[in-house]
Amino acid sequence: MSSQPRIAIDAMGGDEGVRVMMAGVALARRRHEGLRFTLFGDETRIKAALDNHPNLRAASEVVHSATIVEGSDKPSVAIRKKSSSMSMAINAVKSGDAGAAVSAGNTGALMAMAKLALRTMPGVDRPALAAMLPTLGDNDVVMLDLGANTECDARNLVQFAVMGAAYARIALDLERPRVRLLNIGTEELKGTDEIRDAAAVLRAADTTLPFSFDGFTEGDKIGRGETDVIVCDGFSGNVALKTAEGTARFVADLLRRAFSSSLRSKIGFLISKPAMHLLKHHLDPNNHNGAVFLGLNGVVVKSHGSADAKGVANAVHVAARLLEEDITRRIAADMAGVQDLSAVASKLELPVK
Amino acid sequence: MSSQPRIAIDAMGGDEGVRVMMAGVALARRRHEGLRFTLFGDETRIKAALDNHPNLRAASEVVHSATIVEGSDKPSVAIRKKSSSMSMAINAVKSGDAGAAVSAGNTGALMAMAKLALRTMPGVDRPALAAMLPTLGDNDVVMLDLGANTECDARNLVQFAVMGAAYARIALDLERPRVRLLNIGTEELKGTDEIRDAAAVLRAADTTLPFSFDGFTEGDKIGRGETDVIVCDGFSGNVALKTAEGTARFVADLLRRAFSSSLRSKIGFLISKPAMHLLKHHLDPNNHNGAVFLGLNGVVVKSHGSADAKGVANAVHVAARLLEEDITRRIAADMAGVQDLSAVASKLELPVK
Structure with missing residues (x-):
């Protein structure tokens, strides 16, 4: 270089x-x-x-x-x-x-x-696509995989947790990110075998991990700011991301209709405009642009096709930060922990090697 | 009775x-x-x-x-x-x-x-949980499965399409509902084997079905009003439903923050209140309360735990309509078509029996 x-x-x-x-x-x-x-x-x-x-x-x-x-x-x-x-x-x-x-x-x-x-880096079976989503909390949340892998086994999910946490430490400047698996309930018995097995491995290894594994989360909690990294297979992640985007646009469309429904509401809109501007800013996807392929021997960032100049700048900023902080080396170092996870998994007699 | x-x-x-x-x-x-x-x-x-x-x-x-x-x-x-x-x-x-x-x-x-x-009715392997979601179109959209089956094969998805369409015909008063499978892209090669196989069967059988099969849809299209029935496995459906609920609440919370951010925006809010009321009404989950277990020998409706009296009334109304229109008999009749679908599937050499 x-x-x-x-x-x-x-x-x-x-x-x-x-x-x-x-x-x-x-x-x-x-x-x-x-x-x-x-x-x-x-x-x-x-x-x-x-x-x-x-x-x-x-x-x-x-x-x-x-x-x-x-x-x-x-x-x-x-x-x-x-x-x-x-x-x-x-x-x-x-x-x-x-x-x-x-x-x-x-x-x-x-x-x-x-x-x-x-190629994928040593210790990583598959790369994952990660992005930041806005929350009501102080930080954005890192979510992965968002569509690189339609189906994932427990081993993939465990690796995504490690990679997502490394990304959160750099991009969100957190020492010990809080990581959760996306599921359809928070009880231990919920979800697929893959998710339950991944949770068992992460739970058993928790104190040795460079992040805190906090169990499961659900779709309605993604934006609550209660967690820093959300891990899922690429199918669910893609569905969740697009549903969130679609719903935000849906509510914005309803809001526009409501504001233009009468003269009174139009006047209300004019007065509320600075406040609405704040809302628009918070929801503007350009402010969260730049999805990262994690787990490769090199940094590749995807900017959204419809991003404006500010959005493109954000994607380049993400790439620059990951390059400066040497994400590839940091994930590789964290993956050493995954080797221990394999031992945990075999002790638990789980199919995570 | x-x-x-x-x-x-x-x-x-x-x-x-x-x-x-x-x-x-x-x-x-x-x-x-x-x-x-x-x-x-x-x-x-x-x-x-x-x-x-x-x-x-x-x-x-x-x-x-x-x-x-x-x-x-x-x-x-x-x-x-x-x-x-x-x-x-x-x-x-x-x-x-x-x-x-x-x-x-x-x-x-x-x-x-x-x-x-x-017990499940003849021709149905598994029941599915279906509910109505609001859209920007003229109709709500029926979505299933929302969590009854964590994993589904192609055969389950085809059956859900038949059941969901029967529900849409009654609840939305449509003669030939438009049905789509939830996927992570609209191209034929996207998604899991299960989804692609289900699509192949439905596509091949389209003119013989009591609904129009329109291919795939994605998470950001759920609320667009472009389709009447969205079919998915229970995991994705649950993630999508909860993400939509969570995002709507997220935007509403941001809106509340925006309106209370200054005196000016507070005044704007007071003036816009009737318009905001319209928005609130459209998003109120009580207006869409009542999820149905389809595919059983009998009608069972789930009302949301936190529903108010209006919400409970909606759930009872859903049960009453399905009872009046004899959904169980209608699904059984439509399932006769599924027998033909089996022939289609075996001709296509797909694992949908």
């Missing part, structure tokens, strides 16, 4: 185009002065966009890529596009030219490419 | 006590003049509560029960409480004395008892 931390940017991925991606990266650069960037994509368009951001231009290298991964490309098709901006950005991490990659492109393709190029 | 439709009420189940249950049943009775009730529970307390509801008293028989199923009782413990109000209410359906039972008690216990006493 070069002496200064460098982030590889897939400039072509977002729905909002190269200009928004560049504006976002430029915004992030202000927060991380020492960062350098390699920008992969259509050279002409990137250079045109950089005209508005001389500071970013000074900190960047532009590398032309001939093709683009489309939103509709199946992962199997995408991984063959070796000269795509996405593939080149990930390969920059693989070669060590960059410490992290950020893309706003096709999630399935990004995941497949990242896994293939970077 | 007696000549007039009769509903068995577990008067002891709700967190809010016998008085609220009785007030709710009395409210429902006004909507369904011909209904009769058998009220199971502590005779003294029920009779005291009935003093406020002479019309209900005239339409009811009170049967004393000696014990109560506690919220903390495991299903295995609960089913042995034969003289509990819950057990007696379900057994009234089994014996034919009542056409439906309504309880606000322990969901796991209610499910176990109902399954044991009433």
Whole structure:
């Protein structure tokens, strides 16, 4: 890796185009002065966009890529596009030219490419997609897996707990994050075998873990701020995340309808506008943008396709923080604990090796 | 069954006590003049509560029960409480004395008892818990399973689609409901084997089904009003339902904070109050109270433990409608179609028998 931390940017991925991606990266650069960037994509368009951001231009290298991964490309098709901006950005991490990659492109393709190029780190069977969700508490909550693995066994869930806690220690600046497994009840007997077995292992190993395992949580508690990390399989996580997004939008739509239902409510809206602005700010997904693939030999961050410049800046900030704090090394160190967990599991006669 | 439709009420189940249950049943009775009730529970307390509801008293028989199923009782413990109000209410359906039972008690216990006493109807392997959720469209949406079956195979999901559509035809008054499977993407290759196989069977059989199968939907679409029935396994359904409830409460809490953040916003709130009332009404879970166990030889409706009188009335209304429209017979008739689905499945060489 070069002496200064460098982030590889897939400039072509977002729905909002190269200009928004560049504006976002430029915004992030202000927060991380020492960062350098390699920008992969259509050279002409990137250079045109950089005209508005001389500071970013000074900190960047532009590398032309001939093709683009489309939103509709199946992962199997995408991984063959070796000269795509996405593939080149990930390969920059693989070669060590960059410490992290950020893309706003096709999630399935990004995941497949990242896994293939970077491989999972020792002790990790499968990477997981983690993101921050807003809560009513002081901190956001880290949730994983959000869709990288449709089905997970107990061993995967235990590893996700370790990886999610490492992420929370860095991103939320917590010494001993509180970790829970997502379930359909809080009693020990609830849920699938996989969840119960994972809980048994974590419970038995609790004091030796670099986090506090607090048992189960449920869908209605995700935003309560009672826990720092929520672990689940990718199917449930994806359902929960999308349901939360959909419900927040649903309530916002109802609110809009209510405010426009009469002259009186319209006046009330005008007066309440600053307060509504606070609400909007809290719910704006751009403020939580940047999902991370944890468990790979390198940092890959997914920016939401529809993110604005502020959102892209957040995703780049996430990548920068994880790079600065060397998340890969920290997860690897924590995974040493997982080796002990295996002993716990075999003592409990559980199928978690 | 007696000549007039009769509903068995577990008067002891709700967190809010016998008085609220009785007030709710009395409210429902006004909507369904011909209904009769058998009220199971502590005779003294029920009779005291009935003093406020002479019309209900005239339409009811009170049967004393000696014990109560506690919220903390495991299903295995609960089913042995034969003289509990819950057990007696379900057994009234089994014996034919009542056409439906309504309880606000322990969901796991209610499910176990109902399954044991009433058994699944021919052609149905497992019952499912179905409920209505609010949408931005003209109709509510029926969602099932919401927690009766932690894991489901393709055959279960296909049967849930048939049962959910029968429920939607009655409760939403739709001739040909639109049915979708909950998934983590809308492309054919997304999701688990179970979901993909169920979709293949339903897709192949579409024109012969008493509903329109429209493929997959995702968590963020639940409230959009684009579909009438959403089918999923009980784990995902429970996660989605609770996440939606939690997020709605989360946004409401943020809204409350926003409105109380300054004098100006407090004034705005006072002016907007009627509009906010509309919003509150739309989101009030009492307006959607009453989850149904579908697929049993008899109607059993679960009222939420914290429902108020209006909520209890809604649950009783749901039971009354399903009884009037003979949901059990209608599902049995639709299940004839499932026999053909088995042929489709074997032609497709899918594990759905």
